[in-house]
Amino acid sequence: MKNIIIGLMVTLGLAMTSCSDVLDEDPKSFLTVDNFYQNRSDVETALTGIYSLIADADLYGMYISQQADLGTDAGYWVKANSSYMNYNITPTTGTISKTWLLGYKTIYAINKFIEQVEPGNFDDDYKASVIGQARFIRGLVYFELVRLFGELPIVDKVMTLEELNAVSRDNLTDVYQFIIDDLNYAKTSLLALADMGQGDGGRASKNAAMAILAKVYATMAGKPLEDTSKWTDAAAEAKALIDLGFHQLNPSFPKIWDNIKKDIFDYKECIFEIAYTAGPATGNNIGTWMGIPTSKGPGGVDGKNFGGGYAYAKATKTLRMVYGENGSGYDASIADSRYHQTAVPYKLDGSARPSVDADGNYKEQKDWALCKYRKENSNGAYHYNLTGINYPVIRYADVLLIYAEAENELNGTGRSALANDVMAQVRQRAFRQFDDEGNMTQLDDEPVFGESLNYDYAAMNEEDFRYLLKDERLRELAGEGHRRNDLVRWGELYATVRSLSGSERGYCWDNVQPHHVLFAIPQNEIDMNGNLTQNQGY
């Protein structure tokens, strides 16, 4: 009996003495932030995490890639229930808050990354290459946010909640300087694309930093900052990129999109892409929301499933007319391949072919799809909604047009010959002929388009050149998420959108107000931190 009592006492005693560690927490099914970033593998994993953040729907996955052009002269959202694409924007609009949140989440992840990696036991070159990538993304995210929300609190390191509850919005010059610093750091520390392979597809590069920098300068030169001195920097940065000699327009415009959906990285044209792979973990909605409408349910022939196509993004009549259509409907004779790639009047049937009537004409829909990203015939893994179609954040054509624009703004008629030449390059490649997969069927020496469309850029005055350039940007980049930003920096958003009221379908035209050049700062932020002021008009 005594033994039993002693046994019990020992049990009790043991329980009591071991109490200091029985309550320790040791999570086994997830990683904790502290204790991470220990070795190169951790660092790579954390860096991949940062890339995956910007690929999310609230940034490039859906918002910027598919919706930023809606509510402009390029396109509209076909449904009434969208808040921001139809300019029903309030400080509590969820989608806008989500983009703000994801932006700052990415910034937090990068700040944490830099805080942990910088003092880490790694060699300097390695540190520079990974921190360079992180800072490239930080600069890019700030660039997106500053264009959407205006003045922003610059969070450049890991801060406590108390500190964050007391920050205020930094002025635009400071925010842009911060962006430039990040991108310049990236420019000097990252590999050039020439030294990278297909497996690096989707990774930041020296070239990407330069291209984005050129665009940052061009944006600073426009509204609202209007620092026209930055045209010089924009021209210089774009010129430097051109002078690398690495980049080249893909001779076939449709081939760009065919490559993109097949996950072939065409670094010469697409300088920086967000890389997706079909499926729930790494896919996105590109091609599903924005693409050609399909009937519901898995479709396809020859094993080429293409899944759902809701295609809520629609092309305006205005856009089609910029390509030369007279506005009455589909015009097969238009030679500009961008017209056929950007907007289609039809639905796809279950065999992934356009629905046609008995005479073989397209069954024209009321709303034309804005559909550069087509999912039919994409190779590789299939997923019903989540495709592997990449999003090109910046293409060489965009940089060329920025160079031309900057030269025109700086020198007018005295713009460089290169400026005239790149304008022609961008335009000419759109008028070649191709097969279904975008392969060029026309020889280089054949005339590419009719005489009437061949502009003599060198002879053009500043005004005409600017006018033509703006239309060329629309023709070239429509549906890629640049139009809204272009209209804002040119100071034309309100006038352009409002002018389409009555002539276009959709719900956005009457709602737009001058203050919509910026989104509302999310109400939560103002509630939490009184220093954060609301944008004008909200």
Place this chain on the structure above:
Amino acid sequence: MRQILRGRFKKQLMVLCGLLLFIPSVLFAQDITVKGKVTDGKGESIPGANVIVKGTTNGTVTDFDGNYTIKVKDGSILVYTFIGFATKEVKLKGQKELNVELSEDFHQLEEVVAVGYGSMKKADLTGAVVSVGADDLQKAPVVNVEQALMGRAAGVRITSMDGRPGEGMSIEIRGGSSLGGNNTPLYVVDGFPMGEGEDAIESIDPNDIESVSVLKDASSTSIYGARGANGVVLITTKKGKNDESTEISYDGYYGMQIKPTDFPELLSAREWGELMHERYPNDEVYALYETYGDSVAVNWMDRILRNAAIQNHRVGLRGGSKKTRYSASVSYQNQEGIVLYSGYEKYNGRLNLDQKVNDKLSVDLSLSYTKTDQFGAPSLSGTTNDKLYTKAKTARPYIPANTNEDDDIYLDEELSTNPLAAIKATDKVTEKEIFNVNGAINYKITPDLVLRSTIGRNGVISHTKQFDTPPSYYGKIKNGRAVQSYRKSESIVNSNTVTFKKKVGKHDINAVAGLTFEKWNEERLGTSTSDFAFFNLGYNDMSVGTSFDAPTSSYKEWSMLSYLGRVNYIFNNKYLFTVAFRSDGSSRFADGNKWSAFPSAAISWRLSEEPFMESLGFLSNAKIRASFGETGNLRLDPYDSMARMNITKYGFGNGTVVGAVPASLSNSDLTWETTRQFDAGLDLGLFDNRVSVVLDYYHKRTNDMLLDGNIINVSGFGSMMMNMGTIENQGVELILSTVNINKKNFKWSTDFNISANRSKIIDLAQGQEAFFINRKYFKAGNAFIVKKGEAIGTMYGYVWDGVYNYDDFDTTGEGAQTSYSVKRNVPVSSTGAKPGDIKYKDLNGDGKIDTNDQTIIGNGNPVHYGGINNSFSYGNFDLSVFFEWSYGNDILNANRYRMESLDGKANQYATVLDRWQPIKYDDEGQVVDPGNQNTDMFREGGNKTHYYSDRVIEDGSYLRLKTVNLGYNFKKKFVKRLGISSLKVYVSGQNLWTLTNYSGLDPDVHADATSSPKKGLIKGVDFGAYPSASVVTFGLKVKL
């Protein structure tokens, strides 16, 4: 032989008891010897009754025939007590013989009630504890103890989620004290804490229960410290007996669940066709609506329902010898669902075994095993397309020619599912196994001091399998989908307590101190596959699918170390004091915040023991109580205080590369929710306790609520688990029990309880006035508001104001060419308005209807709720009639939001027949159809805003005849001839009658068809609920 054994045993028991009581008595000098007999009201002798000289420990015990002999001083007072009888005191006036008749104690103050880590006489309780006995719990044909408890315990509000067999209930004790979403109490079965929720409840067969005690106030729950804030439900299962008996019993019932027929009426095929024609005037299909005769009409709701059987069988074995007690049972329950292909099956086995090793040492062991299978498509989870009960209402009410009811007849997008075919095409089962082992040793260190050490393990394995084939929704869009999810959880508890009980003179002490250690872990695994090449193998071979979602798995654990103690001290049988304490250490918090202490104190005064009360002869018991203390709540994820990284993937190149991103901020300040509760109570017994009253008032305040609170998004995160805010609950509870008639052949007693609780949010996060809870089934706006000064469960939306009628518009043109524009002073929303559109009030008077015109439009909390049970016995018959009610709560009837939407192709309630219709003119301007403008029901297409308003908020008050049970006990003589000792047959009815104004099927509903973490913050939603049935069963109880 048996008789002899029994007799001998009884004698030994008496000697034992006698010795205990007698030992000190030899110290006293005796003057006279008194003899006598103690009998009950019917003249039967009572063996084993205690006879004690008041104010001393001098006493004796009656023998086998109820006789006793005692030596006492003349003039002293003798106190006669026996369990189940009222205590009687007689002053000795020189008699040598004193025969005493004890009367039955109706509300047994001697009854022993389980309290945490021990038990106590009801009379000695200082806290608010309500107990419900087996008799009451086992009257209703239910599969879970919560269903049986409903309406029977004051302060405990239980509501059904819906009628699906095996579906959990929502239970709340004294109002919700946490905004975190989970307000279910802690369940403790035979001293073993089972955690919260379904698993704990499912592991118990209601027929195995001896009694249930619900601990409500802080003084009784603080011994459970950090888990006591929501109350504690202690369940005691049946134990064996030491009386050398062996009792074999069979309990069984079989019955029918009768499908409801009083559904809100739907449009007929023709009426629906007419509505569609109104909506799509150019569609040829609907132009033929007049031909949609009744011959092709189909009532889908009726097609998917059936009358279903319910049955229960239990065999019990109970008995014991001097040293061994045992109770074992096996049971089987099968409840078919009234919706086709749904149902619930449960197998249960339990063994309780106590063995006395010697005078000092005893061990006990209990084992229980439960297996449940829940079949059928889900009702309360999944997406809208998955909700078949909603589908069955909205589906097109006719079958086109040349198709049959199993065909996938709805290929258009809005009605993509044939409900009947979809139910058949969905194969879903959740199998659960719960296994409990619990062992204890008890060692008497001294006669007053007992050490008890227990160790137990509770394991739950739950495995859900689902296979959807076309034409079910997922079957169709995913071309066959199989989902399997697996959960395994395990908890291990060790508790070591020392109990000290001693009575010295006027001092009575009962103290317990102890240490417990608990560890819990859970593993989950989930996988799903779609795009099946063929459907024959279903979820049993998921590799037949060709599209695989990434499998998910997780592991969690927590541990808790606690010190506890309680002292009950009673002075002079009048003044009662309880001090209880628990200190909990939890792994869930960061270093420095792991430990917290939860103290409480209670004081109680038995007025009826005071001499000055003696003149009030009718007052048999009077006690006032007051208690105050702290309890806690730590229902948060085990790792919420840590900053975690989530796994992500990125498609570098053509591949998939694993990444990790910070997913939360760490919060090392995270600590316990603390609830302070004050309780004041009054217990009264009148007329020999034939009337008993228990009245309680309480006030609870919970601080530092654990809530996922918004933070500044510039931090990179939208929210963080934080301690913030305060909520207050206060209320009164009254229990009134009366024995109305107590004749030998006819007895009638009544138990009544009523509770009222008011909850109020005092404070939210810093600077936060309110936040909203959205619900997916509303296309626009919020459903609930969580706001300072209001209760949890406050409904928030627009105020409905009828329809816009012609007089709200200016007109231009005439006849068919008339166009209408809203008059300047008539407020409209941004979508504008047409005659016949739904109209809302412009509350802020700004001339437009927008989000600023929303307000509080309902409250899901009742003003009061309770139950009343009447029990009658007449001869060998007994009858109990139990009513249960809830008064003053609102129900958000989301079914009506959908079924009176006049939008899309869904079928509608017949109420839309009275919809607004325009005046129609011919080309000459003559009225050809006057339409219908004298109505509140908007026109077809007239609800463009999709706002949610008080139009669909209804009074959810009800009074329900919950249970009726009529039984007949066969006469002993008769059953002896059959070779058995007792036989009873009964018929029982459940949910037979309901008085309510609620237009939906069942006012006892909380069917919120989403699985949101903020589920606990909404109350009283009826959306797509599985219909509940009336049940009639026939039962049999046999004892061998």
